[in-house]
Amino acid sequence: MREIDTFIKLYRKFTEWEWYSDISTSRLFLHLILTVNWTDKKWQGICIERGSRVASYQVLSTETGLSVKQVRTAIKKLQSTGELAIKSTNKYSVFTVKNYDLYQAKGKQEAGERQAEDKQRATTKESKEGKKEKNNKYTCAFDDFWKSYPRKVDKGNAYKKFQARLNEGYAERELITACENYAAECKRNKTEARFIKHASTFLSSTRPFLDYLPKKGESDDADGQNTADDLVTKGIDLGIGDDFDGF
DSSP states (O other): OOGGGOOOOOOGGGGGSTTTTOHHHHHHHHHHHHHSOSSOEEETTEEEOTTEEEEOHHHHHHHHSOOHHHHHHHHHHHHHTTSEEEEEOSSOEEEEETTGGGTSOTTTTHHHHHHHHHHHTTSHHHHHHHHHHHHOOOOHHHHHHHHHOSOOOOHHHHHHHHHHHHHTTOOHHHHHHHHHHHHHHHHHTTOOGGGSOOHHHHTSTTOGGGGGSOOTTOOTTTTSOOOHHHHHHHHHHTTOOTTOOOO
């Protein structure tokens, strides 16, 4: 579904907000709430997370009718009170509305989506567009995992397993690292596709992916070499005193 068909919630208490009477600041903030992503999206190879959007001062000026100076001033005010965060590069800026869930709660979008989809059934073209958007349900982290995985079969089930492992406490970076290591092994060994695990199996409750993560307790001394502290400890254990000159 199109972003224009989505909605936000705004409490009447908003009128008590400290910047409410500041027309430029309140206008810009409302505009950002309405235009940031309500779900993670990819943009030029990077993940723009929910509650964020790519823009520039000039773009925001054009979209809101405020001058660039007014936009800059409003943004400084919003940053000073913790409503807005900005991450800038030499090419673009990512604006993030803090506490975005207060305005767009997760899971509350579904009713609006169903209403929009009912309207889209009026034509075949609109129905296909709705279906395409509905299928765009994967997080940026899973997209990165899937991009690296060496056998792309049953993406939907793989995503469920990915989320299940996250719910168990594994980090997104851990799952992606395991995937990259497994892919490297398959490439190195020239493993035939039919012998490569499905991603859903790799991420299953038996956790085969753990074989492709560094083992806990591994260190630079894992090859059996002793550090200076180890040798001192051994000396103490052997009863060697302070007058010992060395091994």
